[in-house]
Amino acid sequence: MSRLVLRGLTKAFGKLTVVDSVDLALEEGEFVSLLGPSGCGKTTTLRMIAGFLEPTSGTIEMDGKLISSPGSVMPPERRQMSMIFQSYAIWPNMTVEENVSFGLKLRKLPSEEVRRRTAEILEIVQMSHLAGRYPAELSGGQQQRVALARAIVVKPSVLLLDEPLSNLDANLREEMRFEIRRLHDEFRITTVYVTHDQAEAMATSDRIAVMNAGRIEQVDVPHLLYTRPRTRFVAGFIGRTNLVEGRLAAGEIAFDGFALKAAQLADRVPVEAGNRPILLSIRPQSMMLHRTPPDANGRPVLPAMVAERVYLGESWDYVVRPRDSGLRLRVAAPPLQVHEVGESVWLEMDPHQIAVVD
Amino acid sequence: MRADSVTALPKPATPARAGGLLDRLRNIEPVSLLWVVLIAALLFLVAAPLIKLFTVSFQAQETGAFTLSNYATAYGRQRYLDALVNSLTLGLLSAVIAIVLAVPMAWAVSRTDMPGKGLTWGAVLGAFVVPPYLGAIGWILLAGPNSGFINQAWRALTGAEEPLVNVYSFPGLALVIALHSFPLVFILVKAALDLISSEMEDAANIMGAGPWTTMRRVTLPLAWPAILGGFILVFLETIALFGTPAIIGIPARINVVTTQLWQFFEYPVRVEVAAAYAMPLLLVTVGLIAVQKLILGRKGFVSQTGKGGERRMVKLGPFRWVLFAWCAGVGALAVVMPVLVLVQASFAKAWGRGLALDNFTLRNYALLLFEHEMALTSVWNTIWFSAAAATLAGAIALLVAYLVNRRLVPFGEVLGFLCMAPFVIPGIVMAIGFYAAYASPPLALYGTATLLILAFTARFLPIAYANSQAAVRALHPEMEEAARILGAGRLQSIARITAPLLKKSLLGGWLIVFIVASRELSAAVFLVGPRTRTMSVLLYDLSEAGNFEVLAAFGGILLAITLVLVAIGMKLAGRDFMLRRE
Secondary structure: OOOOOEEEEEEEEEEEEEEEEEEEEEEOEEEEEEOOOOOOOOOHHHHHHOOOOOOOEEEEOOOOEEEEEOOEEOOHHOOOEEOOOOOOOOOOOHHHHHHHHHHHOOOOOHHHHHHHHHHHHHHHHHEHHHHHOOOHHHOOHHHHHHHHHHOOOOOOOOEEOOOOOOOOOHHHHHHHHHHHHHHHHOOOEEEEEEEHHHHHHHHOOOOEEEEEEEEEEEEEOHHHHOOOOOHHHHHHOOOOOEEEEEEOOEEEEEEEEEEEHHHHOOOOOOOOOEEEEEEEEEEEHHHEOOOOOOOOOOEEEEEEEEEEEEEEOOOEEEEEEEEEOOOOEEEEEEOOOOOOOOOOEEEOOHHEEEEEEE | OOHHHHOOOOOOOOOOOOOOHHHHHHHOOOOHHHHHHHHHHHHHHHHHHHHHHHHHHOOOOOOOOOOHHHHHHHHHOOOHHHHHHHHHHHHHHHHHHHHHHHHHHHHHHEEEEEOOHHHHHHHHHHHHOOOOOHHHHHHHHHOOOOHHHHHHHHHHHHOOOOOOOOOOOOOHHHHHHHHHHHHHHHHHHHHHHHOOOOHHHHHHHHHHOOOHHHHHHHHHHEEEEEHHHHHHHHHHHHHOHHHHHHHHOOOOOOOHHHHHHHHOOOOOOOOHHHHHHHHHHHHHHHHHHHHHHHHOOOOOOOOOOOOOOOOOOOOOOOOHHHHHHHOOOOHHHHHHHHHHHHHHOOOEEOHHHHHOOHHHHHHHHHHHHHOOOOOHHEEEEHHHHHHHHHHHHHHHHHHHHHHHHOOOOOOOOHHHHHHHHHOOOOHHHHHHHHHHHHHHHOOOOOOOOOHHHHHHHHHHHHHHHHHHHHHHHHHHHHHHHHHHOOOOOOOHHHHHHHHHHHHHHHHHHHHHHHHHOOOOOOHHHHHOOOOOOHHHHHHHHHHHHOOOHHHHHHHHHHHHHHHHHHHHHHHHHOOEEEEOOO
């Protein structure tokens, strides 16, 4: 049985629909990210799951029981969830230990068990030596660890995280990503993680739900989200890509100045395809440049010319133009592979890495 | 395409009914009930007295029938009309003097390298803390035409017959009021000057303006809305003031609106006429507060960009000592001199004989503390009325601020509006409203502690509300949500998280209300009964009796209590807790 099910979940503030019929199901122990630009409705969705907001329509079920519907919302305190907030919301009037043990005491556990579990979790997040400190005496990263410990120690049915790393500096953010994933692997708590940072979502999640303008565009494992984006938005939002418009006719996809065999994209091009326009997403990393015609091994190879280049340190970023075409394609190449602007090159594509998008 | 791009959902495990009735009841929050309680309390405290004031002004005394005769009586005599004119003139004059006193001080503290800024702050705080009627009594001792110390010294020095200064005059009255109310201007203007970045002045300097031209043409015009705002506040404070005009004005035969209202309350009490007569005071206040809001609310004019830019102090050279002398002089006139003569008089057998060992006595204090039948009772009354009002106002204000801030109830703004409404009602007008609404049956609260506590609560609700509002707004809602998601209910998380976090600022607000309530006179004087006299009212009674030594001793007790409270407040809530701009 799914742990958490969102069914047609919608939230409108006045005329503004912020979350628009979102469907999502989380399995027990699954880590799912809601990923999207700011204002896409991901935090609103999370706050509805937590019970802080009432849905305008649609429902939320937990373990098969209805917990949110218009007009009836089980209050947050009865949901057995826990949440990590963007501001951490560590209570400044309590020590680290008091913060962490707060939820356990509310559950009226024997004080011996409260002490044991608090000590255990502080050990796990490496905060034991700071148990007596007040939050004002902690760094941002340490506060984050307290927030994690406080949320996990109660063994929640669902753990909610609202952009928990956005207030940390870049290095710490990377460290905490792995920390969050490590804790998930250890405790297997069903988790919903809201973020606008795709690297964060990729590093932590089992599956990612990409949201845009209140709707979920695609839910997939990180790898497929990158290699098989289904919509123009997802292809553009996750990593960089070239979106190329073509026309499908008679087993061929015709582009401006060149063509691909439809058979090479057989699993992605609809069988019943007639004469119709088609949009492809081709990642810069999926193409290669050659000085001489390569042994293509059946892959499409096009003569092209280097139009622009930028050296980024970790790679070259080339913009190439296929011969007799107005298209400009972005291609990534290793740092030692140097081509001058205006040079003729051969462009090799990998059909397996080309995605067909809406 | 979209349909298969999301995970297929499992079949609903429970039929998709919208929760049983029991579930729905369990999910209702208790705040709706609270809303009803609060709106009832606010209607009782704020709306009902105002409505009653309005209706009673159109009612005949005996029959309650509709009549315009109250207005005819109230505005039918030259003496009453003169009082109206006097009030307006006095308000204007006091406001002008307060501006002249305070603007240089504010500029000096905010923008220059004048020495002794701490002392200047002390003078401002002192003028704010000393109750106005005590300052008035101090000034009678200083500038009474016959035996006032200044005039005694003047005669001794010059051999002149005529007094140098006379407090029992229109300018004297205006100066004494301004010396008490200039902190209002100081606080507003300093806050505005603090926001002006040095870069604005630099921009003028680079184009060739010297420091004086810059101040005159750039800095002061930017602070202009604040100066005007301060002017309006002092004007309103003056026309609503009772104590000082009563203590100085009545002997000087200067009749103003507030003292005239007091006379309508002398036997036989004519509430209906007083209500009609209070209308201009109410209308002028409401109108000017609206104007002031408009002036201070115009963004783009008030400079808001000061935070980023560096702020350097203007170097004044030797002139800084001139400014310092100005600030010290105002401090001496407003605080040091009146307080010194009061303390001296309180320990004197005859205050006019000045400091001398054979003139020293503790008799005045002893009389008040051990023999006077009302003195100790009034101290006790003051403390517990003020504490009760501060607690009540604080509780209402906190609950309303919370409901409004967290948007927990529909029409929360109505609650907030009612909390702020007394801000535009002069205390004396509110007192007449309370008298009209609750003094006589069915409630028959006249002369009870309840009436005074309720009136104080209503009167100072805006202070408490502004304080709670700021405190609640500063508290991140996630603090509370973190407690709720971990299993604490709404009320439990308020008790365990919100309340402890707000403790300090709420305590500060409580103390402010307590302090202003403990010296309140203009409402109290209309509402006290024989057994519910407060210190301020008893002080006024003593001033009518004319025994200045005992009066000064009682003032000393009042001042000592106030100082202890202010000291506690500073310790708990920060040095500037009384002077923060609301």
